[in-house]
Amino acid sequence: MPLAPDSLEPTISIGEILAEVVATTIGSGFSEPIPMIGPFPSGAPTSFLVQCSRIGGSAAMIGAVGDDAFGQLNLERMKREGVDVSGITVDPDLPTGTAFVRYRPDGTRDFVFNLWTSAAGRLAWTDAVDAVVSRAGHLHVVGTVLGVPALWSMVERAAQKVRTRGGTVSFDPNMRKELQSDRKTAARVYAMLAMTDLLLPSGDELLLAAVMPPQNSEEQAIKYLFSLGISEIVIKRGAHGSTAYQMAGGVSHAPAFAVEEIDPTGAGDCFGGAYVATRRLGLSVDQALIYANAAGARNVTRRGPMEGAGSRSELDAFIAGTERITCSS
Amino acid sequence: MPLAPDSLEPTISIGEILAEVVATTIGSGFSEPIPMIGPFPSGAPTSFLVQCSRIGGSAAMIGAVGDDAFGQLNLERMKREGVDVSGITVDPDLPTGTAFVRYRPDGTRDFVFNLWTSAAGRLAWTDAVDAVVSRAGHLHVVGTVLGVPALWSMVERAAQKVRTRGGTVSFDPNMRKELQSDRKTAARVYAMLAMTDLLLPSGDELLLAAVMPPQNSEEQAIKYLFSLGISEIVIKRGAHGSTAYQMAGGVSHAPAFAVEEIDPTGAGDCFGGAYVATRRLGLSVDQALIYANAAGARNVTRRGPMEGAGSRSELDAFIAGTERITCSS
Numbered sequence: 001m002p003l004a005p006d007s008l009e010p011t012i013s014i015g016e017i018l019a020e021v022v023a024t025t026i027g028s029g030f031s032e033p034i035p036m037i038g039p040f041p042s043g044a045p046t047s048f049l050v051q052c053s054r055i056g057g058s059a060a061m062i063g064a065v066g067d068d069a070f071g072q073l074n075l076e077r078m079k080r081e082g083v084d085v086s087g088i089t090v091d092p093d094l095p096t097g098t099a100f101v102r103y104r105p106d107g108t109r110d111f112v113f114n115l116w117t118s119a120a121g122r123l124a125w126t127d128a129v130d131a132v133v134s135r136a137g138h139l140h141v142v143g144t145v146l147g148v149p150a151l152w153s154m155v156e157r158a159a160q161k162v163r164t165r166g167g168t169v170s171f172d173p174n175m176r177k178e179l180q181s182d183r184k185t186a187a188r189v190y191a192m193l194a195m196t197d198l199l200l201p202s203g204d205e206l207l208l209a210a211v212m213p214p215q216n217s218e219e220q221a222i223k224y225l226f227s228l229g230i231s232e233i234v235i236k237r238g239a240h241g242s243t244a245y246q247m248a249g250g251v252s253h254a255p256a257f258a259v260e261e262i263d264p265t266g267a268g269d270c271f272g273g274a275y276v277a278t279r280r281l282g283l284s285v286d287q288a289l290i291y292a293n294a295a296g297a298r299n300v301t302r303r304g305p306m307e308g309a310g311s312r313s314e315l316d317a318f319i320a321g322t323e324r325i326t327c328s329s
Numbered sequence: 330m331p332l333a334p335d336s337l338e339p340t341i342s343i344g345e346i347l348a349e350v351v352a353t354t355i356g357s358g359f360s361e362p363i364p365m366i367g368p369f370p371s372g373a374p375t376s377f378l379v380q381c382s383r384i385g386g387s388a389a390m391i392g393a394v395g396d397d398a399f400g401q402l403n404l405e406r407m408k409r410e411g412v413d414v415s416g417i418t419v420d421p422d423l424p425t426g427t428a429f430v431r432y433r434p435d436g437t438r439d440f441v442f443n444l445w446t447s448a449a450g451r452l453a454w455t456d457a458v459d460a461v462v463s464r465a466g467h468l469h470v471v472g473t474v475l476g477v478p479a480l481w482s483m484v485e486r487a488a489q490k491v492r493t494r495g496g497t498v499s500f501d502p503n504m505r506k507e508l509q510s511d512r513k514t515a516a517r518v519y520a521m522l523a524m525t526d527l528l529l530p531s532g533d534e535l536l537l538a539a540v541m542p543p544q545n546s547e548e549q550a551i552k553y554l555f556s557l558g559i560s561e562i563v564i565k566r567g568a569h570g571s572t573a574y575q576m577a578g579g580v581s582h583a584p585a586f587a588v589e590e591i592d593p594t595g596a597g598d599c600f601g602g603a604y605v606a607t608r609r610l611g612l613s614v615d616q617a618l619i620y621a622n623a624a625g626a627r628n629v630t631r632r633g634p635m636e637g638a639g640s641r642s643e644l645d646a647f648i649a650g651t652e653r654i655t656c657s658s
Contacts, residue, residue, distance in 0.1 A: 031405070033368060040362050068442075069358055069360065073361075112398050114427070117422065
C-alpha cells in the first residue's frame, strides 16, 4: 500500500546508534597511528531519521546509547535536528557503539566496530519504546538488525503494531554477502519482505533481496517482489541515479548529481530518509526521487555519515546549482 | 623481600589491553568532531611490560583482545618488543578495548572508555595463562583491576602462585578517589598491600594506598606500609623526581629530567617497567631510580602511551643529554 501520510505521526526506526571516527588518509587498515577525525554521530537508522526530519518529516528513534560523551553527542544531534529521542535508552553499563572507518585506495572500506556488543545490542522493549511505536505512522528497517535476534524481535513487534494502525513499512536491505550464508538471517529477509511496503535496495542488492541467482533480470526480481505485496521499489544506483517501480504501474528514473565525493558513508541512508519523508508528505514519485538523489549526493560532499543531510531549502538550492550525470549504458 | 632476579623468569602483568585515540587539540570533551591520532597500542600493564622488555627484562602479558585490527595492533607491538603474548586470549565476540583521550587546558583529561565491557573484561584463567604464571618470577599489579571481581581473583591466584615459587609482587595503585568509596575495592587494596613487595605510588596516592587521612605524614604512611611486609616503596613525584624507601633502611632520591611534555599518558607505567626490570637485573636502587625517571620522562616526549619507551642505550643517551630539574620545596 502507499506510504502512510506524515499526518499519521512519525517515521520511526530501530537500531544502532554509533560514534564514528574517520581516518583522514587513504590506506589500508589500522596497523599504526594515523590522523583521524571524529566523533561523528552515526548509525544507519539515525542518519536516515536526521535526513527525514531535516526535510520536514516527523521522526523518532528507538535505540540505546551508553552513559558517556558519545551517547550525549548522538542525543544532542538528534534533538537539535528535531528527531524524537524519547524511545532511546541510556544503558548504565555498556558504552555507546563505535565505528572506525578508513577508505582504501580502491574505494572499499576497512572498519573496526563495537556494535552489537555495545549499548546498541542490549536494547529492550520498554514502556517508552511502546509509547513511541504506538503512535508511529511508518517504520523504517535497516538490514543490519536482521542478524541480531533481540533487535529482530523488536522490529517484528513494531512492524505489526504500526501496520495494525494503518501505518507502513520500508526496508533498506543494506545486506552483505555474509548474510546469505546465515540461514536464520535469510529467513528473516523473507519475513521482512512479506511486511514491506517500500523496498530501497542498492542496485546489487535487488537480486540478493529477492534471493535470486544473478542470471535473473531486474524485471524478474521486481515482479517477484511485487507478488509478495511490496508496492514500491526504489533502486539506488549511485552515479547511475535511481529508479522507482510502482506495483500500480509506472517506472520513474532520476539521474545522479555530479559531486566531489568526500565521504560516501550515509549516502544511502540520507537517500532513504528524504524519499520516505517526501512521499509521506505527499510528493510524487518523480519529485521524491530528485530529493532523494540530492540528499544522498549532498551528504557525500561532507565528512561524516549525516553531516551533509539537507533541509528542503538547502536541497532545493543544491538541485538548482548542481549538474546531473549523464550515463550511457 | 627484594625483587626476584630476572633469571627467575619473566615479569608478568594481568589487565587491560587497549587501542588509544588521542585528540590533537587541547579542549574539553568530545561534543563535536575534532582531529585525533590513533590507534596507539595502550593499557597500563602493556605499557609497563613494553618498557620492562625494552630495557632488557623478560616480560609476559596476560590479557584479552578482540578478533579485530586493534587486537592485532597490540599483539604485533608486544611481539616486536619481545613481550611474550602466549597468555593473551583472542575473544571471538567482544572487541578490543578502546580509550579516547583529550587534554584540557588545565592538564586534566577527558576520557571515553570501552574497558571492562570489552574483551579485556572477559579474561579467564586458561591453560595458556596457567603456563605463563607457572614460570613467572614477578607479578606487577595495576590498581585498575581491583575494581573488577573476575580480574581480581586472577590477580590473587597469580600472586599466590608466583610467591610460592619464590617470586615477588609489585603494585602501582593507580587509584582514583572514586575507588575509596567502593568498600569491596578498598578491601582489595588491603589484600593487595599484604602481598606486595614493591609499592609504586604517585605522590598523592601514598596516603590513599595506606588508607590514611591527609593529615598524616609521608613518614607515618611509609612506616605503616613497611609493617605490612612491603620491602621497597618508590614514590613518583613528577617534576619533583622520585624517592625510594627501603625497609632494610635507606632513602634515595633522584631528580626529574627537564623535557617538553607532549603526552603524559604512560609515564608512570614506563617508570615502573624500567624500575622493576633494572632492579630484577641487579642494578642498585640509585641506578634504577635514574633509569625509571628517564623512562617516564622520555615517554612523555612522544604522543601515545608507550611510544617513548626506551631501550637501555636509548635511556643512557637520554640521561647523558638531558638536564635535571632542580626544585626548591
